[in-house]
Amino acid sequence: MVPADWTEEKSEIASARTGDAMQAMAAFIAASDLRPGDRLPPERRLVDELSVGRSTIREVIRHWQALGVVESRQGSGTYLLRRITPETMHVPLAIEARRSGLLQMLEVRRGLEVEASALAASRCQAGALRIIEDRLDAMEAVHLEKGCAGPEDLAFHLSIYEACGNPLFGQLLSQMRESVSALFALSDLRVDFAARSFPFHRTLFNAIAIGNAEAARVETLKILAIVEEDIKDMLR
Amino acid sequence: MVPADWTEEKSEIASARTGDAMQAMAAFIAASDLRPGDRLPPERRLVDELSVGRSTIREVIRHWQALGVVESRQGSGTYLLRRITPETMHVPLAIEARRSGLLQMLEVRRGLEVEASALAASRCQAGALRIIEDRLDAMEAVHLEKGCAGPEDLAFHLSIYEACGNPLFGQLLSQMRESVSALFALSDLRVDFAARSFPFHRTLFNAIAIGNAEAARVETLKILAIVEEDIKDMLR
DNA sequence: ACCATGAATTGGTCAGACCAATTCGAGTGG
DNA sequence: CCACTCGAATTGGTCTGACCAATTCATGGT
Numbered sequence: 001m002v003p004a005d006w007t008e009e010k011s012e013i014a015s016a017r018t019g020d021a022m023q024a025m026a027a028f029i030a031a032s033d034l035r036p037g038d039r040l041p042p043e044r045r046l047v048d049e050l051s052v053g054r055s056t057i058r059e060v061i062r063h064w065q066a067l068g069v070v071e072s073r074q075g076s077g078t079y080l081l082r083r084i085t086p087e088t089m090h091v092p093l094a095i096e097a098r099r100s101g102l103l104q105m106l107e108v109r110r111g112l113e114v115e116a117s118a119l120a121a122s123r124c125q126a127g128a129l130r131i132i133e134d135r136l137d138a139m140e141a142v143h144l145e146k147g148c149a150g151p152e153d154l155a156f157h158l159s160i161y162e163a164c165g166n167p168l169f170g171q172l173l174s175q176m177r178e179s180v181s182a183l184f185a186l187s188d189l190r191v192d193f194a195a196r197s198f199p200f201h202r203t204l205f206n207a208i209a210i211g212n213a214e215a216a217r218v219e220t221l222k223i224l225a226i227v228e229e230d231i232k233d234m235l236r
Numbered sequence: 237m238v239p240a241d242w243t244e245e246k247s248e249i250a251s252a253r254t255g256d257a258m259q260a261m262a263a264f265i266a267a268s269d270l271r272p273g274d275r276l277p278p279e280r281r282l283v284d285e286l287s288v289g290r291s292t293i294r295e296v297i298r299h300w301q302a303l304g305v306v307e308s309r310q311g312s313g314t315y316l317l318r319r320i321t322p323e324t325m326h327v328p329l330a331i332e333a334r335r336s337g338l339l340q341m342l343e344v345r346r347g348l349e350v351e352a353s354a355l356a357a358s359r360c361q362a363g364a365l366r367i368i369e370d371r372l373d374a375m376e377a378v379h380l381e382k383g384c385a386g387p388e389d390l391a392f393h394l395s396i397y398e399a400c401g402n403p404l405f406g407q408l409l410s411q412m413r414e415s416v417s418a419l420f421a422l423s424d425l426r427v428d429f430a431a432r433s434f435p436f437h438r439t440l441f442n443a444i445a446i447g448n449a450e451a452a453r454v455e456t457l458k459i460l461a462i463v464e465e466d467i468k469d470m471l472r
Numbered sequence: 473a474c475c476a477t478g479a480a481t482t483g484g485t486c487a488g489a490c491c492a493a494t495t496c497g498a499g500t501g502g
Numbered sequence: 503c504c505a506c507t508c509g510a511a512t513t514g515g516t517c518t519g520a521c522c523a524a525t526t527c528a529t530g531g532t
Contacts (some may be wrong), residue, residue: 021485026456042513053484053486055485055487059295059298062298062302063299066301066303072513072515073494073513074494074513075494075514076493077494078514101404106349107351107405108405111347111348111349111405112347112348114351115491116347119343131442139514165344166340167340168341168344169344169347170342278483280481288517290518291516291517292515292517294484295515295516308483309482309483310484311480311482311483311524311526312482313481313525399514435502452478473521473532474505474531474532475530476531477520478528478532479529480527480528481517481527482504483523485520485522486524487519488517489523490515490517491514491515491516493512493514494514495513496511496512497510498508499508501504502504502505
């Protein structure tokens, strides 16, 4: 059950010497049968169980933290975010999140979002389609009531990433959204990007529903074109 | 960007904790004008300079190590692998190292590569175009001579990422290529993806040269369609 | 000039202590 | 009986100092 070599893929990035501690910890955690959201054993217990120094434990945890595998909360504990499996390879990306880079990030997002929509249209199942429509209905309802619908818009797009059948799109795009909103949190700017692009969300859904990948691509481009205008407008 | 007054922050605030310590270290390293391959200051020196404990320093280094930003060699030092600034965003990706992971990555790559080619076609300058053509000529020459041209193919595509004017594409796509080749290194498979898609590299260049974004998109799709076939063929 | 050897450098680990935030339960008051 | 408060226990975060292991570099001898 415990993969003897799951850390070896990372040994190109991390030093192979720490592999022992990381491997032992991975084994211990895997043996504990933890699921995402569960709390890892306290650092001091791992020190006892694994007979290694606490700093080593902490460095391994930091490593996983950097990879988004675990999350630590002071006073509470360290929690598992993603299941550790032998087949998972972690690819770190470092991208510039400068404010002037908003348009650059949008271009990347356009490439990804268009592809995700097209894939969703070409392989979306009935169940996933229902979820998308539910999110769309919720978004439209909230939008008509409050005039904007930020979280619901996010939920709608996330359901499309889900429907495309490739988890990488969801991972990449939601990470990009997070960093963008982190940027906004720093510079107290506030724009509801979903406002003007609102009607195209329904047309995008229709394209996905009938399985028309090219139409899904075009509708996604329309949405992002409006986002681009809004960003340029805001930066002026 | 690099704050010119980071030394003042350091001296007036003694509470440089990990999150801040990471920023402070990033600032310090950026201020040192280090380039990839250069050696970072020794941990004990950073302890003095930044007025934080060595364990904190090590945990930050560990973090960057996990993200592939630095590499540590015992007895030698810690070396910078990628340029880092205080505002760099790190996006860890979890990729299935199983066979299906290759196709998943290809889908992501298709989204990015298509957009990069289209952008390159719409805003490529004469200088960048010359570089692309040089790389293409070199690739064709090597291909005709040896039958395959892996590195030259990579160089050709990299020049397109450069020409698109958005550094994010180069970072993302080259990281993905690295991880893919890491996959191949593990599972001793070897395929020259550039072989059958070879002729379409010239047509892609032509599309970029005349500034036809849609044609560039189509030609890129042709190349990636062949890569997809090769992958599926290989996995059989 | 070359090379071997040992000291200095540098990352890796361990141990213990203390701080800070959270959690949890006993005790109190309603 | 429930809800709240407050303090102790828990847990992550940091600092210090020490020692080990690998590398680097200067010193000296040939």
